Amino acid sequence: MTIRVLAAGDHFVQNRLLIDALRREVPGELDISELTLPWPVEPFGRVGEVDEASDVEDELIEALRGVEVCVTQMAPLTKRVLDASPDLRLFSVSRGGPVNANLEAAKAAGVAVTFAPGRNAVATAEHTLAMLLAATRRIPQTHDDLAGGVWRGDYYMYDNVGPELDGNTVGLVGYGAIGRRVARMLEGFGAQVLVHDPYVDVPGRVELDELLRRSHFVSLHARATPETNGMIGAAEIAAMPRGSVLVNCARGALVDYDAVCDALESGHLFGAAMDVFPEEPIPAGSRLLTTPNLIMTPHLAGASKQTAMNAASIVAADVARYVRGEPLAHLATP
Ligand SMILES: NC(=O)c1ccc[n+]([C@@H]2O[C@H](COP(=O)([O-])OP(=O)(O)OC[C@H]3O[C@@H](n4cnc5c(N)ncnc54)[C@H](O)[C@@H]3O)[C@@H](O)[C@H]2O)c1
Numbered sequence: 127m128t129i130r131v132l133a134a135g136d137h138f139v140q141n142r143l144l145i146d147a148l149r150r151e152v153p154g155e156l157d158i159s160e161l162t163l164p165w166p167v168e169p170f171g172r173v174g175e176v177d178e179a180s181d182v183e184d185e186l187i188e189a190l191r192g193v194e195v196c197v198t199q200m201a202p203l204t205k206r207v208l209d210a211s212p213d214l215r216l217f218s219v220s221r222g223g224p225v226n227a228n229l230e231a232a233k234a235a236g237v238a239v240t241f242a243p244g245r246n247a248v249a250t251a252e253h254t255l256a257m258l259l260a261a262t263r264r265i266p267q268t269h270d271d272l273a274g275g276v277w278r279g280d281y282y283m284y285d286n287v288g289p290e291l292d293g294n295t296v297g298l299v300g301y302g303a304i305g306r307r308v309a310r311m312l313e314g315f316g317a318q319v320l321v322h323d324p325y326v327d328v329p330g331r332v333e334l335d336e337l338l339r340r341s342h343f344v345s346l347h348a349r350a351t352p353e354t355n356g357m358i359g360a361a362e363i364a365a366m367p368r369g370s371v372l373v374n375c376a377r378g379a380l381v382d383y384d385a386v387c388d389a390l391e392s393g394h395l396f397g398a399a400m401d402v403f404p405e406e407p408i409p410a411g412s413r414l415l416t417t418p419n420l421i422m423t424p425h426l427a428g429a430s431k432q433t434a435m436n437a438a439s440i441v442a443a444d445v446a447r448y449v450r451g452e453p454l455a456h457l458a459t460p
C-alpha cells in the first residue's frame with residue numbers, strides 16, 4: 127500500500143528534514159509531494175498562528191488532492207481545507223502546539239491532528255539560562271559601553287552587581303517540558319529551585335506568593351491561558367526581593383510589562399530578560415525599548431537546529447504509528 131503524503135513546509139530545509147525523517151521512520155511505500163509556504167505566512171501573525179481564513183488555503187487545497195497524510199510546520203487546517211480534502215486522515219504539525227489546526231472541525235471530519243510537544247524544550251531552556259545570566263551579569267549593557275568606547279570601572283560597585291546563581295534561589299513558574307529542563311540545568315549552577323505549578327506534584331513546589339518572596343530569580347514557563355494571563359503584575363513583582371531578576375521566555379500575556387518597567391526604573395528589579403512581548407514586533411516608541419536593565423531577544427528562545435530536527439522526528443514517528451495502525455502518541459484534542 128502506498129501512502130500519499132504532503133510535506134507542507136515553510137522553508138526548503140524544514141521540508142527536507144520532514145521528508146528525511148519520514149523516509150527514515152515510516153515503514154512501507156510513501157508517495158511524498160512538497161509544498162513550500164511563504165515564511166512568515168501572512169496574515170497568520172508572528173509564528174503562524176491562525177484560526178480560519180488565509181490566502182494559502184487555495185494552494186493547500188490543490189496540493190492536498192488525494193493526499194492521506196499532511197506533515198507541516200504551519201499550514202492552516204481550516205474548515206474550508208477540511209471540506210475540500212476528503213482523502214485527508216492525518217495532519218501532523220511539527221510545532222509544540224497544533225497551531226493553525228481547527229481541532230473541532232478536524233474531529234468532525236475524522237482527521238487526526240498530531241503535534242510535537244517538547245520539540246524546543248532544550249533550546250528554550252538554554253536560552254532562558256543565557257538570558258538569566260546575561261541580565262544578572264549585565265552583558266549586553268557592558269558590551270554596548272565597550273562598543274561605544276566607554277570602559278566603565280564602576281561595574282564592581284556593590285549596587286551595580288547582581289546575585290550569583292550558586293547558593294541562591296530560582297523560582298520556576300510552570301514545570302512542564304521547559305521548566306523541568308531549566309531546573310536540571312540550574313542544578314549544575316548550585317542554585318536552589320522552587321516550583322510553582324498547580325498541576326504538577328514535585329518536591330520544592332510552593333504557592334506563587336511564597337515563590338516570589340523567596341526567589342532571587344524568577345523564570346516563567348507556564349502556557350498562556352486565561353488563568354495565567356497577567357499572573358505577574360505590580361503586586362507580584364513587589365513581592366520579589368529587592369535586587370532580584372525576572373525572566374520571561376514563555377508568553378508576553380503572562381506579565382504586566384509596564385509593571386516590569388516601573389520596577390526596573392525604581393531599581394526594585396536588578397534586571398529583567400524578556401524573549402516574548404504582549405505585542406510582537408514591539409511597536410516603535412514602546413517604553414520597553416528604553417527601559418534600563420531590560421534585556422530582550424525577538425521571540426527566538428525556541429529556535430535551534432535541533433529544534434527543527436526534533437520536530438521532524440516526533441512528527442514522523444507518529445506518521446509511522448499511523449501507518450502501522452498503532453495509537454498516535456501526540457494526538458491533539460479540541
Ligand atoms: N520563547 C519561545 O520561543 C518559546 C518556545 C517554546 C515554548 N514557549 C512557551 O514556553 C512556555 C512553556 O512551554 P512548555 O513546552 O514547557 O509547556 P508545557 O505545556 O510542557 O508546560 C507548561 C506548564 O505550565 C503549567 N501551568 C499551567 N497553569 C499554570 C499556572 N497557573 N501556574 C503555573 N504553572 C502553570 C502546566 O501545568 C505545565 O506543567 C509556554 O508558554 C510556551 O508557549 C516559548
Ligand SMILES: O=C(O)[C@H](O)COP(=O)(O)O
Nearest residue numbers: 173221222223245246428
Ligand atoms: O514560542 C513559540 O511559539 C516558538 O517559537 C515555537 O514554539 P512551538 O514549538 O511551541 O510552536
